[in-house]
Amino acid sequence: MKKIFYFLLxxxxxxxxxxxxxxxxxxxxxxxxxxxxxxxAGESNKFGDxxxxxxxxxxxxxxxxxxxxxxxxxxxxxxxxxxxxxxxxAVANDPDQARIEIxxxxxxxxxxxxxxxxxxxxxxxxxxxxGNYYDMDNSKKARLLDxxxxxxxxxxxxxx
Numbered sequence: 418m419k420k421i422f423y424f425l426l427x428x429x430x431x432x433x434x435x436x437x438x439x440x441x442x443x444x445x446x447x448x449x450x451x452x453x454x455x456x457x458a459g460e461s462n463k464f465g466d467x468x469x470x471x472x473x474x475x476x477x478x479x480x481x482x483x484x485x486x487x488x489x490x491x492x493x494x495x496x497x498x499x500x501x502x503x504x505x506x507a508v509a510n511d512p513d514q515a516r517i518e519i520x521x522x523x524x525x526x527x528x529x530x531x532x533x534x535x536x537x538x539x540x541x542x543x544x545x546x547x548g549n550y551y552d553m554d555n556s557k558k559a560r561l562l563d564x565x566x567x568x569x570x571x572x573x574x575x576x577x
Contacts, residue, residue: 442483448479468482480545506519
């Protein structure tokens with residue numbers, strides 16, 4: 418009986434944090450203006466103060482995550498939340514102090530998923546490309562990785 422009580426308590430407490438996601442501050446048109454045509458709005462989720470949205474085309478998705486920065490600076494937040502093998506490259510003259518995530522392919526399975534982060538209006542924003550954007554042609558992968566990072570930097574900044 419005690420186990421059932423704890424199980425039910427877990428379910429109730431978990432559902433208290435799961436919420437309907439807010440509308441995404443970016444639109445399909447915003448994504449397509451940078452990445453090209455063919456995107457659709459996908460899943461959106463909210464858990465606690467973390468909001469997540471996804472836009473997809475046939476080859477890859479753009480994942481957007483946003484949560485409170487808790488008054489931290491972007492470098493401090495990255496240091497606290499990232500594996501030690503991840504490094505960050507500052508985007509020159511960026512008003513939101515955006516950082517490009519750099520992962521070593523020899524140490525990290527996520528090295529092929531380009532991402533940028535920034536803090537705006539005390540929100541930590543992470544934009545990431547997921548999927549097969551490089552058509553499995555490893556000779557072009559490094560160049561396309563940089564191109565995708567540049568496109569992420571060009572997306573309209575949120576929150577507005």
